[in-house]
């Protein structure tokens with residue numbers, strides 16, 4: 001979509017480097033705040049216009065994202081139609097992670113880096129840059145960000161950062177946002193209202209997606225700590241008593257423990273909603289007995305019954321149990337994605353949006369939702385390691401099956417391979433997983 005107007009905050013971001021701007025003396029810009037407020041779109045456009053406003057064809061620039069895949073999806077995909085509309089030529093060299101932009105006879109070279117991609121840290125070391133844009137900078141390792149900044153040796157170089165808020169002890173907040181004046185950086189704080197393209201209805205939907213610390217961070221744009229319950233909003237509204245229709249597909253999620261409890265959930269999809277219909281929860285301390293992998297496997301078989309299970313998503317660290325499942329040959333296994341904070345955020349949204357629902361029979365899940373809490377007095381966001389077993393298997397399900405990232409090719413291809421002959425009706429909606 002081609003923007004028809006920009007908000008005042010967005011206009012400041014688009015023009016801060018122009019010689020007649022009151023902010024022109026700054027050497028860096030930091031945009032933090034609410035999700036979807038237009039930080040990435042306006043910053044990437046401003047960065048390209050700035051690169052073409054001076055410099056020469058020998059100068060190199062860098063776009064950095066959490067990964068190259070997320071950079072392509074979140075930054076390049078929306079930027080391309082805009083630049084083409086404004087008369088730029090766009091040539092992307094996929095294999096070299098390079099983008100060549102030209103405007104008339106003028107041309108600039110942009111390199112793409114992913115802060116979390118293994119090879120990127122090494123590659124960026126060898127390059128000299130005139131400017132670097134860090135999209136979602138709070139999600140990159142500090143060492144990568146510092147390396148990227150160290151590559152900007154030109155006198156005219158400027159640093160461009162944007163991010164959503166995290167914990168107030170996050171290094172980016174402490175070192176850059178709190179010290180913006182000292183570092184001669186312009187800080188612009190964004191809120192949802194700073195994106196003029198969002199209707200009141202869409203803004204209301206975003207507001208309803210988050211609660212607690214995530215609401216304060218992603219909607220109000222504040223750097224606050226996570227406190228109290230992880231899912232404070234969980235209530236009967238997120239539960240169900242009977243399935244509305246027969247399920248089209250089935251998946252089992254599993255968090256495995258020997259001393260700690262083992263939790264497994266059976267999920268069935270009706271339309272766009274996944275229902276946790278049954279669960280198995282074995283706590284060796286509560287039962288005062290332990291179970292072997294074979295016994296847990298027997299419980300898995302019992303949970304599955306005669307249902308065609310598309311996959312079992314399991315705790316990647318449960319090597320012995322994963323091997324037991326594989327050896328039996330009945331269920332395809334997918335090692336779960338295990339990013340805790342990102343996963344918790346996805347589970348919160350999935351519950352709030354009604355994309356997952358929990359059977360009122362799943363007593364252990366419901367109990368844990370009421371107890372699962374953030375660690376107190378830590379310098380990092382971390383949930384307490386208690387009452388977290390059903391919570392973990394639900395998170396594995398959401399991160400890996402409900403909400404996989406396109407870069408999770410392993411899960412994607414496995415799920416495709418296990419697609420029943422004749423296909424299914426799945427795969428229509430944008431966020432459908434397979």
Ligand SMILES: Nc1ncnc2c1ncn2[C@@H]1O[C@H](COP(=O)(O)OP(=O)(O)O)[C@@H](O)[C@H]1O
Nearest residue numbers: 003005006035036037038039040041078195197
């Ligand atoms: N002024 C605008 N006019 C039209 N669309 C906009 C405008 N600002 C942002 N958008 C769109 O709003 C969405 C969110 O913007 P984005 O830059 O991704 O936000 P953020 O990086 O703050 O999460 C994108 O689809 C973007 O193209």
Ligand SMILES: [Mg+2]
Nearest residue numbers: 039040074136
């Ligand atoms: Mg963004």
